[in-house]
Amino acid sequence: MSNTKIFMLIICMLVVVLLSNNTAFSQHEAKITLTLEHAIQTARENNKHIAKAELKKDIATQEVDIARDRQLPDLDFHTSYARITNLTEFHNGYSNKEVIKAIPDMYDATLSAKVPLYAGGRIKTAIEKSNKEKELSTLQVEKTTNDIEMDVIGTYLGIYKLMSVQQVINEQIKEEQKRLREVQALKRNGAVTKNEILRAELQLNNMQLSLITNQKNITVATHDLQTILNLSEEMTLELDTTNLLQMPALEDAYEAYLQKAYQKEDMRIALKHQEIALAERKEVKGGFYPTVGLFGSYAYKYPDYMLFPPTPYLYSLGMIGVDVNFSISNLYKNKKKMTVANKHVAESQLETSILKDEITDKVFKEYQQLKEIKERIPVTEKAIQQAEENYRIIKVKYLNQLALITDIVDADNALLQARFNNVSEKIDAQMKFYQLLYASGMLDQNKLN
Known part of the structure; x- marks a missing residue:
């Protein structure tokens, strides 16, 4: 073989290797595995609602400088x-x-x-109001971030729940296929009628339809998660749910969660609105002065x-x-403005009081529901054992022609429901724990622990 041919062969091999590496790299880039913590961090960095809240915060910061410029001379x-x-x-x-x-x-x-x-304190009050609006925008960023993180947690756990159901359905389909083969064998021996084969096939078809619907729900929920994380639709998401379902512990008493809830960003935002209303009233009052x-x-x-x-x-x-x-007309015009300003202050105080009641009810509800779910989980685990034993007994009876096909189908459905209830309760417990942390303003301190 000539040197030229050897050289061309080497070039071709290099091209093939490079193309293979590029293809592998592209495939790697188009696929991402997300833990819950990774999903939350991605949302913090990419979510458009958080970016919008940050932009409003920057605008509020500039508004403070604009208010301070009113102290400077006009040239x-x-x-x-x-x-x-x-x-x-x-x-x-x-x-x-x-x-x-x-x-x-x-x-x-x-x-x-x-x-x-x-200027009757109006310039100073305007600066004070702008500073409070800047503080409010900071709180809004915190609230928006927590809201989006809660959306990520809810969507992520929802997908995980659907994936767990998918696993249960797949196992059930295998069992249905095995039973169909057993019924067909009995039919060949003349032990059962064709109607029982049709019933077994119908049960298998129902499971397959459930599998298709559940897979569609996973696809839709995954697309929702991609939208929240602001990821490309071409990217394939996989969830790393290793050690995700750790049983949450109620480490604090209800009163401790409630006291922390009164310090969450929603409450601080309401109090900040109240301070802004007071500043606006003070600004209106300055209209009475020269x-x-x-x-x-x-x-x-x-x-x-x-x-x-x-x-x-x-x-x-x-x-x-x-x-x-000195505006003489403000002596009577400002009276109406002061009346409105006083009503705005009263309104903000009432809104704060209403919000406090809502927070109290929300924390109580989440706390009690989490306790209930934790108590239900052992019951669902025992129900699985009972359903498995019931299915085993009915199956033996059916194979010995001591039970009808409807009996084994009912036992099969009961087992499926018991397994689904157990998976659902465990994921709901995790979700309810995060909802309790969110309601009490503790999501930032606990979500990654």
């Missing part, structure tokens, strides 16, 4: 040029007039400044119309003083 520069006509003065009607020659060109350049000294400002200006003008007759000379003039403005 203005003005310049103009005009061409004027002669002055015509009329004496005793239009018939008797006198034309006075005017200086035709006029121009000026003026620099002025105004510094607010006192505004005081220091002003000054310096100008170059032409011609000199300060004296008479005007002279064609450029002149400069500066001034400084104090400007006081």
